[in-house]
Each structure stands twice: as structure tokens, then as C-alpha cells.
Amino acid sequence: MTALLQHPGYEDESLQRVAEQLPCREAQSAVLLSLMGQPQQYSYPSIFIYGHRASGKSHVMHVLLRELELPHATLSCVECVSGVLLFERVLLSLFGHEAAALLPRSASLSDFVRVYRQQCSLSPAEQTRFIVMEKAELLRDADANLLPALLRLQELVEDNVTVVLLSEIAWDKFRPNTGCFEPLLLHFPDYSKGELQQILSQDRHPSYSADFYSSYINILLGVFYSVCRDLRELRHLAALNFSKFCEPVAEGKVKETDTHKLWRNIEPHLKKAMQTVYLREVSSLQWEQMQQMEEKETGVVRGLSAHTHIELPYYSKFLLIAAYLASYNPARTDKRFFLKHHGKIKKTNFLKKNEKTSNHLLGPKPFPLDRLLAIFYSVVDNRVAPTASIFSQISSLVTLQLLAQVSHEDQLDAPKYKCAVSMDFICAISRTVNFDIVKYLYDFL
């Protein structure tokens, strides 16, 4: 704490404000501050911060840069779909619109460096400029030279600039194999239960006491800590369920201090929240509405995943069944299942022990179109002409993501597919057309 409160080059007051906003991240912010040095001093060229979601990476950077009033550009790599957008953002934040407008339309990295140099010669840095890149893991998919260049941007543009990369993935998974400048690594560990308690307790409701809110957070963490440590999510859940928690107090039934009674009231409710809102089975809006009318009618809410029923045209059902069979049966058993007079197929040969039961564990296998159609024609009960609509139904099943096309879309010749539905789903479908699919599955023979 003391390390944070005094730092040469920065006002104590702003450091004080920083410390207040960053509980449980004192160590990390102290390291960052010492890396940054005094505002006018050059800092390390690139810093790589990693830690799980909601471990406060963005928060810490944001608070530091804002409170210490350092020039900076913050951008998210998801948003910068192309390098150009990234360059434009950086120039815009650091030098303003005119600078960004100087970039040619399809700017390359060297264009960016040129414009940057030109701009910083006009307005030399008095303080270190910071470029914070959120979700830096996406840089791995960008141009191969972008990441190495960013890591040594200071050197390239000859300016007092530091690039801070924020990522949920460790640096080891990042490092280009051609080698590059190594950034300074800084890890943000997950918050412990106690830390979460401390941070969350700060958001107390203005009309209730701090202790009351803190006990609420304690109960909340008791339920959720085992499944969720995401601060953002926990805060969201806390906000959603707090009204339910205070209900007995507001009605005057229970005193604020009677923690046990309060716990008994809220715990089942939170458990239910864990299975519904937390999984986004039920939206937060619905959840709030449910809370209001719960007393009267505790109607069973059906979550999103409860709706799995799909109505399909008759032949689509059979195409899907055929696809399922093709995906989970070995091709050599087709004769046995679908040929009336399959002649002599030796039992021992047919049933290979180790192969049995494993097909469903291994997942669906790809199959060519002709096999699909061959099975389709033998399972569907009446004669079907090979019309265009049969083929377009296959395409429809692909767009509906019930089938997956394995071969490339452009490959017209012998395309391959995989069946992408579950056993339960296909059984339900088969039942509607009176087809006993289990009889045709090799695994269940």
C-alpha cells in the first residue's frame, strides 16, 4: 500500500485515488508504476499482462492511465478487424483526427510508422505514451509482422511509447517461432474468495448498511464461488438477487442482523439462479419479472435449452436418420443392415469386439453423399424420386447445422458430411416417423 502511495513524479493525491479504486491489486499496480517510472522517463517498450477474465487487467490499466493523466490509446483487438483500423485508432487517440486522416486508405505497417514518426516529431512526447491492446490473443491471427512490430514499437518510431498487451492467454502460447522482442510479463492471479468479498462489498446499496450488504455478498459467494469466479458476473448476480434478499427486511419480518433467517430465505433462490440466469437459460429481465410474481405463481420456466424440439418435413427426418446411421455405423456393416439378402457375412467377422460401442464415444464420422442417399432410399418407406427437393433438403439441413459439411463447399464432386445431432434428438425424430433407429445402430446390436 505504501509503495503505491508514494511514487516520484506523480501527485500523492492521484496516487491516493488510484489506491482507492484498486483494492486487492496493490502489488500489481505497484509493479506497473515502477515499470512506468516517472512520466517523462522512457518505460519498457512492451508489457504483457495476462490473467483470467475479470481479473482486473483492463480495470487496473484504465484507472492508472486515467488518474495519472497519461496520454494513451486503448483499443480492443476484436474490433480492429484489420491492421488499418488499429493504426487509425492509435493515431486518432494519440494525435487527433488530422493525424489519422494522413494514413493512406489501405495503410501498411510502414505507412503507420512513417505517419507516427512525422506526428511525434511535431509533438514530441513529454510523457510516456501508452498503447493498451485488449484481447491481445487475437493478434496471433493478424499479419505475421504486426505483433513483433508492436513489441518493439518504441524502437521503430523512436518515441517514448509503451505497448501494453492484455491477454487471457499466457505468453508461451504467443511467442512467434521466428523469435521476437520479449515483453515484460506480468501475471494477474485470480482473486481469492476473500478478495472477491472485499471488492464486491464496496458496491453496497445506498439505503442499506455496509455490514448488511457484506453479509449478502458472503452468502452469494458461498453459493457461487465454486462455479464462478468472474467478478463481472458475480456483481451482476448480486445486483439481480439483492431485492429478493432484502424482501423480508423491507417487509419488516426479519431484522437486518438476523443473518441466519436471511440466509434461509435467499439460499434456495440463489441455487435456482445458478441453474437459470447464470447459465443464461433465463434472461435477467425474465428473472427479475419472475422474482416479482413468484409468490403467486411459481410457473416452471423453460430455459433456452429446454426447447430442443424441431419440426422437420418428412423426408428431412429420414435424411437426418440416414445421416446419423452413416455417421455412427461402419460402412462395411451397411450391407448387413440395409440389404434384404445380405448373404453370408460371418458373424464373427461382422462383430469386431473392440469396435463395438466405441462408435458413439468417438463421435460422428464423415460419410460421402452417395452413402447417405443409399441409406436414405432403403430406410424411407416408399419410393422416392431423386428430385431436386431431396437435394435441396440436404443443403437445408446443412444450413440448419443439423448436418455439417466436411469437405469444402466448392467441392461439387462427392461432398462429405457429418451428422451433427445427438442420440436423444435422433431418437425423438425417429419416433415421430415410427422408425426404430436403435435396431439399425451397430453399437447397440
Added chain:
Amino acid sequence: MSTSSVSKGCFVFKPSGKKKMRELGLEDHFAEGCEGAENTAARFELCQQLWDKLKTDTEALQDELNRKVLDSLLDLTRKCSTTRQHSDWASKMRASEIPTAALVLGVNVPDHDMTFQSLSELLQQSVTPHVASVQAKECGTLKHLMKRVLERLTGTAVDDEEEEEEGAEQTSTPLHKSSHCSLSTLCDWYNAKARKSSTGTPGKKRSSPTKDEHQQPPVVIIFKDLEAFNPRVLQNFILICSLYIERLPLMFIFGIATSPSTIQHMLPHSVSSLLCIELFQSLSCTQHLATVIDKLILTPQFPFKLNGKVMQVLISIFLYHDFSVRNFIKGVQLALLEHFHSQPLSVLCCKKKQALLNVTQLGHLDLERVRQLPSFKRYVERQEHQEQVSLLTDDGHLKEVCQRLIKDLRKYHKNYYPVLRCLHTLTSSLPRYPLGKQIRELHLICLEKNVSENEDYQSAMKLLKMLAKDELITLLQRCADILQSVKSKKMRTAHVQLEELLAKFKQLDSAAVETAPVVEENITSPVRNLQKKTDLFQLQKTLLEMNESRRSKKLSPFEVLRNDALEFIDGLVKSHLCPPESQTLNEACYYSSSATVRRHLNAAPRTSIQAALRTPYYYIQNDSLKTEDGSVSNAAPDICIAYKLHLECGRLINLFDWLEAYATVVSAAEGNDPDSDDYGKVDEVKHARFIQAVSELEFLGFIKSTKQKTDHVARLTWGGC
């Protein structure tokens, strides 16, 4: 089994109707190849009128059906735009999620367009001007998606690097430099809009008072076909949007064809936790079709009719292939067009007044056509000799008779539909649905042949006899309600009769209290048990038992009355539900060429290719290629010969043998002397022709090269010859 490049593709059939009608000089197109050229103009006009009516009616119907879902969706969007302004503790603490409506529409994707069309219109009218719909196929990458969204919202073209690259760098400093596709551009645009609307144009704003000024209209993005989107693109887009949600009141609508659980399959928890998803379920497509059939087909308003077979084709395309109501309507449209195009007497297929008028204007040729109609011939046979002669010779008399027949046909329809509905009401809740669950099934049965001769009808009547009194009365009451609203003399008398019967039933009620009500109990209850039984054998046994037990007993007053009522219904059915074929002049209104409809709507590309290869004389209209035994002539196009020869081979075809055989056939066609040395020899030209034929066959997907043997090709199709 088939597999081939060509047969894999999807062949979308675009009905010719709409297009033909909108083009210039469509009438000429219509007249082309039309039978009975005298009255094409009139027929064209009628056809167009009917189609316009059908179209507006279906659209109105669809709007009505969608109304409920759309209304609740609109409510949500309104709610979103108002709750955003809340600033209490809970909403500050809560993560700001993007409000999302998951609209489950069913797998009938072709129908969705219309729904989304009306949805976005409604949204624009009543909630927000900012609505953008995107489709998966135009948004393969995040950049494209972003671009489409921006374009559709701002209504201007967004600068695109790719385009510019093609544009040869001549515009080095474009004006709107910063209009790169990103949401911050959109934010700026939105803020500018908001500012403008709050300060400027006071005149326009006056109608909507101050309330509006605080409200930010949401920016709605509609993803029409969620399943087809690339999950990564969608995830990233949502991530980006969530960065801006504080500044930009975004809202999503997901159009889902399968089930809402796909959202969770496509989006990981980290992304779906950014959304606040509400579910909306639209009417299922089978219900939708049922309403369309009920409102548009089963009504005497619409003079054009489909016969049983055509109806069957359209319904089975719907049930077996696509579930698309829109395609069903297009099928009706095709039938409509074909009917007016191919049937000269279709001038009589219109409103009564006009039809009667049109009869008077029939020419001699048309009247001859009337005389040729099978239904008319049957009619003539039933007449006396004198009348027969005058019908066949006297045009004036025929016209008079025709007018009467047209009126009769109209009356038939007027009575048919109410009686059909009555019968459906009575039978649709019987166990095992002997006459179908849906009215369209019953309609099909009735179109086919006399229902009263149908076995299922008999058993339905038997089951009706076993209904408990109150059940029977409610059903009959519903029938009476149906008949009440019909404006037809016969139906009015039927209604009166039915009401009398019902009154008697009610009298029975009051009388029965005094006499023994016990007797009924054991007769009427078994049908309840029947509902549960699923075994056919059991069912028949119980029926038999009940029959016997009944015979031995004296009929109670209720039974007497019930038999009367059912006899009355039976009488109605017998006199009004006869198939349309039995009606004279039905050909004028009924379209019957199911084969045409099937061929057009459910094309079988491979079958037609094979037919073309097998019967080239028909396709290239060259009779010299015709042979007695129907085989392919020597002089047929090369590809036909090669195709014919390849049918005789096994799975692998030796190319050299094939070539030899081909050369022999072609030499025979050239009329070379079979004994000469050259006969059957492969020269360069023949070789080249053969190669071309083979590669054409490969292109059509009949053969492909194989790695098993280099000088062989593999056959890909079997049978079909």
C-alpha cells in the same frame, strides 16, 4: 444410387407466374401457345384478378397470424428503449447486456422473408427508424457483417478497401476518411442524429411531445438466419457491440429456424452472458398452412379450384419436402396460371354474374368444347332423347343450359364447404381419426370419391353413434353454428332442421330426469374407454359387442333421436359432399393436371437428363431418330450413343472397349460397308467425338475417373434404363 456433380446441386424453381405477369406485354406471352386463342385476353385478365386477390388475401392472413408474435416483440423493443434510462442501484450494478429477441420461426426458411419484412416495417413505424437486417450469406466475415450493418443503418455506402484497390488509387484523399467500418463511426452517426432530432425540425416533432426527447430510439439489428452465420463472426460481433452498449442502445433480433438451444451451441457462455435473451415462438408452419387452406381454399369465394390430385401434390410437397407456405401458394399460383392458359373454358371460372355473361359470349368453337367435356357428356346421357339432340345441335339452347349448370356448380360449392366443415367438426375428435384430424384430409377424401361410400366414413358414423349425449349435443350445436352463417337456401333449411333436432334433445333432457336415466349410462360410456384403447382389434371387438347388445335392446328415446340426427347428417353428406367430378362443367373451374404441377414444382433433374439421353428424337424433335423398338438410333447424338453403351457395362468401364463399341455403332450410322476393312475403325474424328461425349457424360455426373485402373472410368448411376 446417384451421386454426381449435377444432381447434387439445388435447383430452385421460380414459378413463371409472377414474372410473366409483371413484364411488359405479358399478355402476349400468355397468349403464346395458348389453346383457344379467341378469349385469351379475357382469361388473362381473370387470371390476373384472381392472383391479385389470392396474393393480397394471403398477405393479410400472414400478417394477422404473425401479429401476436410481432406485437410482443415490439413491446420488448419499446421496453428496452425505456428501461435504459433507469439509474437505480440495481441497473447500475448489473452488467449491461444487449437486449436480444430470439424469434423461433420454424424450418420453413422461405417463409421467413415476409415475416421479417413486416417486422422491420412495424419497427420502423412505431419504435425506431434504425433497423438493419442482415443475412448470413452476405456476412462471411466480421468486416462484411460490420459493413452491411453500417450501410443499412446509415443508408450510405461505407468505404471499403477492396473496392478501392480495384479503383486504381486515383482517389487518394477521399472525403469521408473516418467512415471505416467500425461501431465508433456508428456511435458518432447516432449521436449526430439524436442531436439533430432533439434540436432541429421542431415542426415535425411537435406531434410527439417531450417524452420522446429523453428516449433514445434503439438500434435494432436483425439476424435473419442465425444458424447459417459463422459462429466466430457472430461472437466477435457481439463482443464488439458489448463494448459500445453504454453509448449505443443496441438491440438484436435472432431469427431461428431450429430451436433456441442453437444459441447456446453457437455462443460460448462468455459471449451469451453479454446478451439478455427473450424467447418468442411463432406459429408452427403446419398450423399456418391449415389456416391458409381453411381461409383461402375451403371457401366458395374463390372460383378457381384444385382437384384432389393437384391438392395432394401440393400438400405432399409441403409435408414431405419444405414446410413452406409460400411455396404452397406459389404452387396454387402455378396451377392458376396453367389452368387459364390451357383451358379455354376457364372464362367461366369467375364470379357468378360475369360467368353468366361470359356464357352468352361463347363462340361456336367453345361450345363444341363444352360438348366434348366428359362431365357434359355424362350430363347429356342422362337427358331425354329430344333434349339430347337439341343440346348437341342448338347453340342457343346449350348456352341457356350452360347458364343453369354454372349456377348449379356455384350452389354445389356453396353447400359443399359448410357440410364439409360440419362433417369435420363431428369426426375430428373421434378416436383414431377415421376421417383425418385436419380438415384438409377430409377434403381430400371428399374430392377423391363419394365419402359416403368410404369405409372410414361408415366407421366414423358408427363411432358417432356411441358418443355420449352431451358430447353429441355440443358437436351438433357447433354444426348448427356453422350452418347458420351460410347464405344458401338449402343450408338454411338444414339449419332449421338441425335446430329442431337440438331442441328435441333438450326436451329429452328435461323429460329424462323423470324416467330412468340409468339405461343410458352403460351404452354411452364405452366410447370414453375407447379413446384410450390403441389396439385396432380391441376396438373392433368392442364395436361388435356394442352392436349386439344394442340389437337386443329396445331403443331408448335418446337413441331414436340420435339415430335421426345422424341420419340427417348422413343425408346432408350424401347430397352435398359428392366429388366435384360428378358436377357438370366442373372442368371450367377445377384444375386437374397434377403431373404438370409435380413436374414444375418438384423437378427431377436426373430423370429428365436420362430421359433426354434415352429419347433424343423427342427432345431435338427429329423423328428420323425414332426406332421401332424404342432403342437409341445409330444416328443419335454421340452422347446418347455413349450413354446407351455405358448402360451395358458394370461398375468399371474399360475406355478402350467403350471406344471400340462406339466406333462400330457410328460406322453403322455412316452407312459403311460392314465387310470393308475400315468398318468400325477408330479414326481421329471418331476418337475426338468419343472423347467429347465421354467428358460430357462426366460433366453430367454419370461417370468419373477412378484411381483403381487408369484406363477405366467408374460408373456412378445404376438402373434408370
